[in-house]
Amino acid sequence: MTVIMAFIPILLILLFSWFIRIGMKNLSKRIILTKGLAKGIILSYISVLFLAVVVYEFLPDNSEEVITLNELEKLENENQVFDEAFRKNEVSKLKNDFLVEEWTHEVEGDTLHVVTSNSDYLTAKVYVEWTDSKEQQVEGKVYRTNIFIYGMNMKDRIPFSKVKWEENQLIIEEPTKQEFKYYRFSNNLALFTINDILPSIESGRVQGETYVYLKVPKHINVVDEMGLQLY
């Protein structure tokens, strides 16, 4: 079967070559091109190509920011440093640029429930720091790290998980299902992806996440009913 499959592109090439040959023969019989006309067509074509290069430069940038490979590595590094600091509870190292919101919430009673809208996994990383406070107040900070998909900044484009309170429940909501479609133009041939001519950010990806940092008084129990992992 694989041998037959290998022949298909060759047959297509032969068919296409034959098609061009016949097509050009018929065309040359019907259209008699003078040297001047031929030169005119070629020059017009070149002009269109160069004009397209210039016009493209002036087209408005209605898309997300596109960055270089080095910048992408830097952002990935920032995310890793943040993640490590978050896991180790090194609050001072948590980058403030990633801070999305900050709040305090008064919990009634002695139990705080952490619930997620997704039944399979927690769509945000949650860290609980216990405090000696005798009050009922829970302090929270929501962070969102860099997210670049295929080298495009998606931070403001992709809605991240939202955190909201309903009485004593902290609900981590996954965004509603959406689909984004983009055209991306490439100067490179896919053929060269294995060569160093393509220092490509096209496949570059920095997976950002939502982090919830909670400061909870020790006398309040944090109940994770779904058995999800809390740090």
Place this chain on the structure above:
Amino acid sequence: MFLTNSTLGKVVRAQVRFKINAYMGALLSLIFVQLIGLLFSTNGSSTRGTSVNNIQIQVITISNDLVFVFVAIWALFVGNLITTRAYRYDDFSFVTTRLSSNLANILVLLMISIFAGVTTFLSNNVLRVYLSIFGSTEYTKSPGVFDEPFSSIGTMLVITLLILSLSSGGYLAGMLIQNSRLFLLVIPIIVLSILTTEIGQTLIQILFMNESTWLLIVNLIFMTIVFFGIAIAISNRLEVRA
């Protein structure tokens, strides 16, 4: 005894000038082929999809790949075409030798390949402008020629060399067929063997799938020189015009 003595350089120059004008049709067919390639490219060369936080992201990449495939077939065809009897007989309008005729052909193929390489690379911008203005899908402002000048020149160079090596392959195939019709059968067998056998695959990997672009460039130049060299050697065995 002649009134004027012509050097090899002068003869080649005169032949190149003649052939460039005579092969204008090849350039027109190239434009036609590129336009077909562009038409097929509107759906994108590749599509990538991913899902993050319930959000589906689909990125359609528009590149030169399809245009290049069409141009590559054209290059093989053109390399082959100029070895045909009708084209070779054009050379008899000049005081010429097999060597000067071959050198002129090589120079013409080189010029045509440069033209094809540059236009193939730039043709992507026509699609960029068209899809950005008339396309219904959002686009990302990917780097243009001015944003990545060195990478663009590198890509143009490699495309040109690939086209030249393919046309040299076509030229060699044409010369072999002109020498003996038996090669009409032998060449497809050799090509199929390369594509389907393990040794052939290894050869393709060594030649084209290198870690370094410079190595790819060197390989392509080497391949082109070998193909043209063999073609020149073979052409000396062709019969003279009756």
